[in-house]
Amino acid sequence: MGMLKEEDKQYIREQFEGKLVGQVKILLFTQKLECEYCQPTEEILKELSELSELLTLDVHNLQIDSEDAKQYNIDKVPAIILLDEKDKDYGIRFFGIPSGYEFSSLLADIIDVSNGASDLAQELVAKIAGIQEPVDIKVFVTPTCPYCPGAVRAAHKIAIANPGMIKAQMIESTEFPHLANKYAVYGVPKTVINERVQFEGAMPDQAVVEQVLAAIQVTDS
């Protein structure tokens, strides 16, 4: 018995059939020991990648493939990265299993990467595309939080608009308690931008874009 229900597989197949354009490579970084969620993450991604011919799954080991890990800035597992057919990295990161509501974030991200664009409004894309310095967005979530995919997707869509500069991470709080502690996360979603600007709750895309722009100004001054 797989992790996805047969009816869900069918639904995803139909979604992918209608909406995927180009290939998407799912990179998974994992390790054998001391990683409770690595194995189930690999299983769910394996099932998912079988639902479209345009999807491939590439599993790397954090220790053995340390050069790759370094290239993509991966320091904890499980970690998921989405690349397009030309190996373009859109800055999307999932740290921790994308289960519960976050699975729908992953599905939407795959469709966006396949299309090379999201539904972020054009005027916001223009603002984000103009950013010329590195931006790091961390979004802390729990899988049972219905508001969290809103925050994750906003961050990921912003990364897609300027992948050279912006990295946006989903962080599953219960798997990385040391990070939840470090960033004083007691409520989700919580977004931290460039270690300086932070806010709780899911906000409309425009408000998140404004926070990103504010974070750059803070960093500059």
Added chain:
Amino acid sequence: MEFSFSVSAPTKVDLAETYDLVIIGGGPTGLTAAIYASRAKLKTLVVEKGAPGGLVTTTEWIENYPGFPEGVAGPELGRAMQEQAQRFGTEIFKGQPENINLTSNPKEMTLGGKKVTVRAVIIATGTKPRKLNIPGEAELSGRGVSYCATCDGPFFAGKELVAVGAGNSGVQESIFLLKYATRITIVEYLPTIQAEKILVERFNSTGKGSFLLNHEVLSIEGSDKVTGVKVRDRVSGAETLIPCAGVFVWIGLVPQTDEFKDILKLDKWGYVEVDSELRTNIEGVWAAGDVISGATRQIAAAVGSGVTAAMSVEHKLSQQS
């Protein structure tokens, strides 16, 4: 370990330029209205900013919705309703509508940067949790003050909590939080417990919870995170500090009508005033579910309200075409 995977529709829908009906809010009301409208062959779009089901998704387990003798998980019910609506052709847009013009004809709004026009609108935005409005609440929100047990419960494993409000939500969600927390004190302003007896019995049987009735919450204490709650005995006037790592607030709900307050007629609490067919004061705009004045704010009632609104919309639009 058991995992669930929500496969709700990805956001990328190719929006049409025009719809017969846009329903703002994808909770039980909006999704039920969508099922009826789609079956009546109205081109229907539901706009939902969060997960399918709205506030229902923050309820771990629902036992008073008919048809589920063992109860049903909130997210599961929301998702099933959304799937049912989609099966009949309803489109779902995830996000928030902007530049809403309800008074123009046709009505207009912007969705993800795209302008759409629409013949009829149902406001089914529902409610959000009411805040205490006491010192410390806003400052410590997300730092131990929470309104969503399913979201934030895991952060309080092995900790002691205070819940405010002994209604159904307060008691039910406290039972859920005891999966994580070691102890919960439910503080209630009134001298009596409002929750259903079956829930109170279940809460008491955990042996890890207690009620503090007839107490007013004065402030939430802590500098960078919650360390306690200050309460006052409404009889003796004595003030006490209850040490805790988190405070969950369930003191009722407020309508999500802020963006319509200049256009729609609202009652003094901010709920939308409607007639028996759920029409608002604006032609072509209906309101249904928890957001309307006098609603009982129960899922079963919300569902019925969605039906009434959809049938009224259908009747009206069939006269026009």
